[in-house]
Amino acid sequence: xxxxxxxxHVRFGLALSAVAALSACSNEGxxxxxxxxxxxxxxTLCPSVGIPDxxxxxxxxxxPADTTVASLDVSAAMTNLRATCNDTADKIYSEATFTVNxxxxxxxGARTVELPYFVTVVRGGSAVVSxxxxxxxxxxxxGQERASATAKAGGFVNRADAALPEDIRExxxxxxxxxxxxxxxxxxxxxxxxxxxxxxxxxxxxxxxxTEAQLKYNVTR
Numbered sequence: 257x258x259x260x261x262x263x264x265h266v267r268f269g270l271a272l273s274a275v276a277a278l279s280a281c282s283n284e285g286x287x288x289x290x291x292x293x294x295x296x297x298x299x300t301l302c303p304s305v306g307i308p309d310x311x312x313x314x315x316x317x318x319x320p321a322d323t324t325v326a327s328l329d330v331s332a333a334m335t336n337l338r339a340t341c342n343d344t345a346d347k348i349y350s351e352a353t354f355t356v357n358x359x360x361x362x363x364x365g366a367r368t369v370e371l372p373y374f375v376t377v378v379r380g381g382s383a384v385v386s387x388x389x390x391x392x393x394x395x396x397x398x399g400q401e402r403a404s405a406t407a408k409a410g411g412f413v414n415r416a417d418a419a420l421p422e423d424i425r426e427x428x429x430x431x432x433x434x435x436x437x438x439x440x441x442x443x444x445x446x447x448x449x450x451x452x453x454x455x456x457x458x459x460x461x462x463x464x465x466x467t468e469a470q471l472k473y474n475v476t477r
Contacts, residue, residue: 301418302341303377303411303458305352307334310474311463314371323473330369332358332394337462348418350460351410358394358403367396372465375409379417380454386411389465411460424452 312334317327336355341348358369370391377385392407427449466474 301343301348301413301415303348303350303413303418303460305337305339305350305460305462307337307463308461310471311466313474314464314466314470315473316470320469328361330358330360332356332369332371332464334373334462334464339460343415346415348413348415349410350413351408352460352462353406353408354462356392356394356405356407358396358405359401360396360403363396363399363401366398369394369396369403373407373409374461374463374465375411376461377411377413378459378461380457381459385413385458409460409462413458418456418458420452420456424449 313332315323315331316329317323318329319327334354334356337352338354339350339352341350352375356371358371360367360369370393372389372391374387374389376387379385388409388411390407390409392405394403394405396403427446464470
């Protein structure tokens with residue numbers, strides 16, 4: 257799964273895969289792994305945030321049956337996705353803000369365009385925990401071709417579901433002495449550890465709520 261900090265794209269579908277965030281630093285509530293054997297990872301309680309592939313853009317047509325440039329009405333794209341997370345409570349809350357930049361083909365008259373977007377929390381790469389729909393409103397002035405608007409989306413994760421079991425934490429953080437056979441082994445490669453990490457990994461995905469026709473257009477254009 258591909259994730260970017262700003263205007264990211266993530267492969268969309270039930271095959272979404274969760275990954276642990278890699279970092280050399282940590283914040284409160286994060287498990288730091290660094291035992292001097294080449295391992296430097298941070299496993300955070302906060303979900304990864306991104307935009308699924310093909311859902312960060314939307315195009316509307318004056319005639320839905322005609323998807324040529326001559327029929328194009330409005331095109332819009334999400335950008336500047338930024339996320340914050342509060343993991344101090346039993347319900348971890350993540351909030352994402354983003355900008356929508358839009359362009360219309362007919363600049364005559366003032367016009368307001370509303371575009372629906374979704375925010376979905378996914379666990380373990382495939383299990384949908386929640387989904388909400390919001391709307392971003394774009395206001396075009398008379399004679400104006402472009403318009404921008406900002407919006408935000410949020411989601412909750414149960415802290416207990418995002419935390420690793422104590423026995424798995426012990427496996428990961430167990431101090432290894434130089435020369436021991438297991439000192440050269442990456443604990444994150446252990447199948448049991450990998451499975452436990454996958455169960456505690458969450459993603460918050462944001463994108464335009466597309467129709468089947470709009471999604472098909474994004475995929476095939």
